[in-house]
Amino acid sequence: MGTIESALLTTDRPSIYCRYVDDILVRVKNLQELQNLCQRFINATGLNFTYEESSNRRLPFLDILVTARNSGFKTTVFTKPTSQGLCLNGDNECPKRYLTSAFSAYKRTMNWRELPKF
Known part of the structure; x- marks a missing residue:
């Protein structure tokens, strides 16, 4: 996956891109940019990629709840x-x-x- 990421993210790289095994946290400007990125990965790998959008500026990622703030992010433990x-x-x-x-x-x-x- 690292080799594919290196090739695909040389241009139009999101401002934040973090991956842990098969979970990716990415910050994009809008939904269209997210869908384009997702399609680039699907085309390059043949794998199925899905995404979840934040709700109220909050998004669970792994066992962490990431909350967007004006000056950065706040993280807390997330339990389903x-x-x-x-x-x-x-x-x-x-x-x-x-x-x-x-x-x-x-x-x-x-x-x-x-x-x-x-």
């Missing part, structure tokens, strides 16, 4: 409304730092009474 608050089992083969990080994030963002089951 369907989330049951479950996490990885702490006894699995996942590195200990992931468990510690997940627990710390929940501690900072949730009420202790709503703490998920580990």
